[in-house]
Amino acid sequence: MINFKKLSNKYDTPLYVYNFDEITKNYNELKNAFKARKSMLCYAVKANSNLSVLKHLAKLGSGCDCVSIGEVKRALLAGVDKYKIIFSGVGKKDSEIREALQKDILMLNLESEEEMLRVEKIAKELDKNARISIRVNPDIDPKTHPYISTGLHENKFGVDIDTAKKMYLYANKSKNLTPIGIHYHIGSQIVKALPFKEAALVMGNLLRSLKAANIDIKFFDIGGGVGIKYKDEITISLYDYAQNIFEALKNEDVTIVCEPGRYMVGNCGYLLTKVLYEKANDKKRFVIVDAGMNDLVRPSLYQAYHDFEVIGANDDEKSLADIVGPICESGDFLAKDRQMPKTKHDDLIVIKSAGAYGFTMSSNYNTRCKVAEIALEDGKDRLIRRRENFEDLIELEKEYI
Numbered sequence: 001m002i003n004f005k006k007l008s009n010k011y012d013t014p015l016y017v018y019n020f021d022e023i024t025k026n027y028n029e030l031k032n033a034f035k036a037r038k039s040m041l042c043y044a045v046k047a048n049s050n051l052s053v054l055k056h057l058a059k060l061g062s063g064c065d066c067v068s069i070g071e072v073k074r075a076l077l078a079g080v081d082k083y084k085i086i087f088s089g090v091g092k093k094d095s096e097i098r099e100a101l102q103k104d105i106l107m108l109n110l111e112s113e114e115e116m117l118r119v120e121k122i123a124k125e126l127d128k129n130a131r132i133s134i135r136v137n138p139d140i141d142p143k144t145h146p147y148i149s150t151g152l153h154e155n156k157f158g159v160d161i162d163t164a165k166k167m168y169l170y171a172n173k174s175k176n177l178t179p180i181g182i183h184y185h186i187g188s189q190i191v192k193a194l195p196f197k198e199a200a201l202v203m204g205n206l207l208r209s210l211k212a213a214n215i216d217i218k219f220f221d222i223g224g225g226v227g228i229k230y231k232d233e234i235t236i237s238l239y240d241y242a243q244n245i246f247e248a249l250k251n252e253d254v255t256i257v258c259e260p261g262r263y264m265v266g267n268c269g270y271l272l273t274k275v276l277y278e279k280a281n282d283k284k285r286f287v288i289v290d291a292g293m294n295d296l297v298r299p300s301l302y303q304a305y306h307d308f309e310v311i312g313a314n315d316d317e318k319s320l321a322d323i324v325g326p327i328c329e330s331g332d333f334l335a336k337d338r339q340m341p342k343t344k345h346d347d348l349i350v351i352k353s354a355g356a357y358g359f360t361m362s363s364n365y366n367t368r369c370k371v372a373e374i375a376l377e378d379g380k381d382r383l384i385r386r387r388e389n390f391e392d393l394i395e396l397e398k399e400y401i
């Protein structure tokens with residue numbers, strides 16, 4: 001049991017708390033599911049990019065999937081092996097491509113024909129050979145929230161199969177491009193095995209047709225998207241997930257790359273917040289807390305559900321309430337229409353499953369300082385990002401006033 005009260009007294013609130021021992025457990029469980037084949041886990045940095053989280057994963061042997069040069073640099077700084085770093089993303093700038101090639105990471109994951117030509121041109125200027133993969137959009141419906149579905153033709157990601165084939169043939173002939181990977185990622189928070197299986201079958205067929213055309217694909221990158229339990233979801237079996245991939249691959253000799261983000265860190269994280277006030281009118285009861293949508297945007301952005309606990313509350317007298325933040329937006333809520341005990345000033349609320357897409361999506365809206373982050377490991381707590389202060393926020397403006 002984590003002593004949240006003690007942590008909130010020591011570090012103040014709002015506060016992000018990550019249990020590193022749980023991250024280790026998740027890493028090992030997923031790695032184990034793939035143990036019958038060559039595999040590499042490339043953690044999706046965008047889920048939680050704190051340097052200490054990345055360093056912890058690097059020590060376990062993890063690689064990283066990055067979507068900006070900033071994330072690539074974080075991964076390298078945290079000690080991730082450069083040959084385990086993949087750079088994805090639909091809109092890479094020339095400067096980002098150049099820097100990624102100079103840093104000699106494992107591969108760039110291309111998302112359009114035009115991008116391929118840009119990468120070829122920049123690689124030529126640098127007299128380099130760019131290792132690439134191509135992100136294919138297999139047109140599979142992941143049955144998740146539309147904002148986090150990515151593998152349908154109506155989504156902006158990747159290219160369709162015919163375009164991909166054309167691109168592979170072109171890249172294979174180019175002096176400055178070497179296609180080594182094939183990539184897809186159909187969406188996030190997927191809790192059904194079928195979409196993963198369907199996508200793997202489509203992509204397994206593509207892999208074989210590329211190999212038949214003498215394109216030496218070494219990495220079969222299945223993306224991320226494995227869902228976690230936020231409320232009452234029945235999540236997929238990792239064993240079945242891996243078996244479906246093995247079946248789709250048949251005997252092809254490739255390294256399976258998996259890019260878990262949410263799965264790796266989501267349920268390892270908590271957002272601690274304190275009650276400021278309660279108020280009610282004839283329609284609604286509001287519990288106003290010191291964390292807002294700028295600290296955790298998922299409820300506002302995706303209507304996401306987060307479980308929570310009011311520490312030390314008397315559970316007898318529950319009634320419906322919204323947990324809302326101090327931000328000047330009606331969309332500023334952390335929970336809506338939920339049974340809650342009566343609270344008072346300074347009561348502690350622990351928002352659960354906040355380890356992924358929590359801090360990384362936070363902002364300084366309303367000139368609010370980003371909160372501190374701490375790690376729990378082997379029964380000890382330590383600061384891994386200090387709380388911002390007002391000086392930090394005005395630093396880049398004050399000289400121009």
Ligand SMILES: *Cc1c(COP(=O)(O)O)cnc(C)c1O
Binds near residue numbers: 044067189223
């Ligand atoms: C976001 C993303 C991931 C991670 O998604 P999760 O749902 O957090 O596992 C993996 N790969 C790519 C290319 C992504 O864009």
